[in-house]
Amino acid sequence: MIAHFTPWSALGGGILIGLASLLLLVALGRVAGISGIASGLLPPHRGDAAWRLAFVLGLPMGAAVWMLALGDPVLASHAPPWQLVLAGWLVGMGTRIGSGCTSGHGVCGLGRFSPRSLAAVLVFMATAMACVYAWRHLLPELLR
Numbered sequence: 001m002i003a004h005f006t007p008w009s010a011l012g013g014g015i016l017i018g019l020a021s022l023l024l025l026v027a028l029g030r031v032a033g034i035s036g037i038a039s040g041l042l043p044p045h046r047g048d049a050a051w052r053l054a055f056v057l058g059l060p061m062g063a064a065v066w067m068l069a070l071g072d073p074v075l076a077s078h079a080p081p082w083q084l085v086l087a088g089w090l091v092g093m094g095t096r097i098g099s100g101c102t103s104g105h106g107v108c109g110l111g112r113f114s115p116r117s118l119a120a121v122l123v124f125m126a127t128a129m130a131c132v133y134a135w136r137h138l139l140p141e142l143l144r
Contacts, residue, residue: 009070016062021107024055033104034059035095 021032028051030037037052077084095101100109100117102124109117 009066013066017103017107018111020058021103021111025108031104031108033095033101033108035092035101036104038092039096 024030024032030051032055034056037055040052041049041056079087091101098120100120102121105114105117105120106124110121
């Protein structure tokens with residue numbers, strides 16, 4: 001999480017995500033669902049791995065370029081690395097079980113006015129809010 005949030009960085013990131021999704025749709029006819037793209041690498045499908053690998057590698061590279069452009073951004077996370085890895089794994093498994101992720105439904109699905117994606121995004125957001133509330137308020141009380 002960036003400690004000093006600015007609306008301009010959020011706007012810039014949103015524009016870049018939208019442009020990347022549009023480029024993938026126009027160039028390859030593919031929806032930019034990150035979990036589907038990443039899981040398609042295991043095992044790779046014939047003739048399908050190159051664009052998937054480029055897209056997945058572009059994610060951290062884009063973040064690195066963005067961080068270099070901002071100078072030395074202050075990153076703040078109080079979670080230990082094992083929790084971040086576990087959280088990422090759980091999100092990845094959940095999106096595969098649920099047949100879609102926030103990027104696929106939230107960016108591409110809502111952009112196509114898909115009712116299924118609207119329902120998925122509402123469930124994602126409600127679940128995220130419930131998890132944050134439980135993590136911050138209920139779990140500390142249970143651990144006392």
